[in-house]
Amino acid sequence: MPIINIQVTKEGVTQAQKQALIKGATQLMVDVLYKDPQVTFVVIEEVETDNWGIGFDQVSMLRQQSLESNIK
Amino acid sequence: MPIINIQVTKEGVTQAQKQALIKGATQLMVDVLYKDPQVTFVVIEEVETDNWGIGFDQVSMLRQQSLESNIK
Amino acid sequence: MPIINIQVTKEGVTQAQKQALIKGATQLMVDVLYKDPQVTFVVIEEVETDNWGIGFDQVSMLRQQSLESNIK
Amino acid sequence: MPIINIQVTKEGVTQAQKQALIKGATQLMVDVLYKDPQVTFVVIEEVETDNWGIGFDQVSMLRQQSLESNIK
Amino acid sequence: MPIINIQVTKEGVTQAQKQALIKGATQLMVDVLYKDPQVTFVVIEEVETDNWGIGFDQVSMLRQQSLESNIK
Amino acid sequence: MPIINIQVTKEGVTQAQKQALIKGATQLMVDVLYKDPQVTFVVIEEVETDNWGIGFDQVSMLRQQSLESNIK
Numbered sequence: 001m002p003i004i005n006i007q008v009t010k011e012g013v014t015q016a017q018k019q020a021l022i023k024g025a026t027q028l029m030v031d032v033l034y035k036d037p038q039v040t041f042v043v044i045e046e047v048e049t050d051n052w053g054i055g056f057d058q059v060s061m062l063r064q065q066s067l068e069s070n071i072k
Numbered sequence: 073m074p075i076i077n078i079q080v081t082k083e084g085v086t087q088a089q090k091q092a093l094i095k096g097a098t099q100l101m102v103d104v105l106y107k108d109p110q111v112t113f114v115v116i117e118e119v120e121t122d123n124w125g126i127g128f129d130q131v132s133m134l135r136q137q138s139l140e141s142n143i144k
Numbered sequence: 145m146p147i148i149n150i151q152v153t154k155e156g157v158t159q160a161q162k163q164a165l166i167k168g169a170t171q172l173m174v175d176v177l178y179k180d181p182q183v184t185f186v187v188i189e190e191v192e193t194d195n196w197g198i199g200f201d202q203v204s205m206l207r208q209q210s211l212e213s214n215i216k
Numbered sequence: 217m218p219i220i221n222i223q224v225t226k227e228g229v230t231q232a233q234k235q236a237l238i239k240g241a242t243q244l245m246v247d248v249l250y251k252d253p254q255v256t257f258v259v260i261e262e263v264e265t266d267n268w269g270i271g272f273d274q275v276s277m278l279r280q281q282s283l284e285s286n287i288k
Numbered sequence: 289m290p291i292i293n294i295q296v297t298k299e300g301v302t303q304a305q306k307q308a309l310i311k312g313a314t315q316l317m318v319d320v321l322y323k324d325p326q327v328t329f330v331v332i333e334e335v336e337t338d339n340w341g342i343g344f345d346q347v348s349m350l351r352q353q354s355l356e357s358n359i360k
Numbered sequence: 361m362p363i364i365n366i367q368v369t370k371e372g373v374t375q376a377q378k379q380a381l382i383k384g385a386t387q388l389m390v391d392v393l394y395k396d397p398q399v400t401f402v403v404i405e406e407v408e409t410d411n412w413g414i415g416f417d418q419v420s421m422l423r424q425q426s427l428e429s430n431i432k
Contacts, residue, residue: 001185001342001359003147005293007259008321015122020320022125028312032305033296035360039183041145042125043079050231053238053258054289054327071289072323073198073215073401075363077149080177087266089176094269096172104164105152107216111399113361114269115223126145143145144179151403159338166341186341187295194375197382197402217329217414217431219291221365224393236392244384248377249368251432255327257289270361270399287361288395303410310413330413331367
């Protein structure tokens, strides 16, 4: 009965990527811990870049300051 | 000072239902643990069905695949 | 498929109380949102009183300062 | 590598306030625990007042009932 | 900068399994979202079976009631 | 009514440090958002280094591999 919570910045995660995250995280539970996928939950939280900070800065600011900034 | 976090899929939870969740969860803390309701917090997180996975699949896909699918 | 996370201070929560929290929170999901209890998870997190703060203070300190302190 | 998660009601938190929260929370980790800010994450979650309960009530209801209500 | 939080029951997760969960979850972020593994955090929370409920029951009770019970 | 959750590795956080985290995080809510400290909660979660991963590795392994490793 695992719960996998994935927090990422909200920057265009596609439907296909969401499906891949769900499939991959669930498979990991099956492969490593022999969990039952029918009671394995994956919850993806997309967080606005204004609301995520790293190194004292908002990610939204980091994105503006430099086109090359590629902290992901 | 309990914190109750309720995560559900975002599928039309009404105002009345939210009030009932808050009242019920708070009352549970009072009844079972004798907690003070004035410092009992209930936070409801509604998660998009695209962002919730069970059994390898997005809930949004499960909803589409079958009108009868009633995993709740 | 709700997930209910209950955070409380670790102050002698009994087995019977844990069972009552699980039953009560699950029943709330059934009654209010018509959820399926077989895929309703309740997770109780007991937090050391040293690690919980309210009003600038550790709960463990509040407990020591006054036998009458009954913030719960 | 600390993770600081800040949950507040969604009531007009400004960009400047978000920056101040990120800077302040990160500095706290540096000052108190000597953590590296480059691997310190701050995530701000703004919760709708309909979805936050205290004292049996939705915050949105408390706000309506009284202009003087200033539980913050 | 993803944060992956994995909650499982505390039932003998080995060091090798923890390493496999960390490697697998991090690789998933790299493969699907092109994230930088150096700022990808994985946090595993092992929850006592007394503190995890499913279908109205404590997992610890389910384990006792039947040796065959294999909800995982 | 903010909730501040601080997750750090369990590596000898002292009582004085916990108090400083609680006071500092609460003061931040008062200074930046004018919140009421009496309904501001701070929860510190100390996570075993075996259970925290960064850059594909357990922190406990990183600590063993090099005395100089100072990712914090």
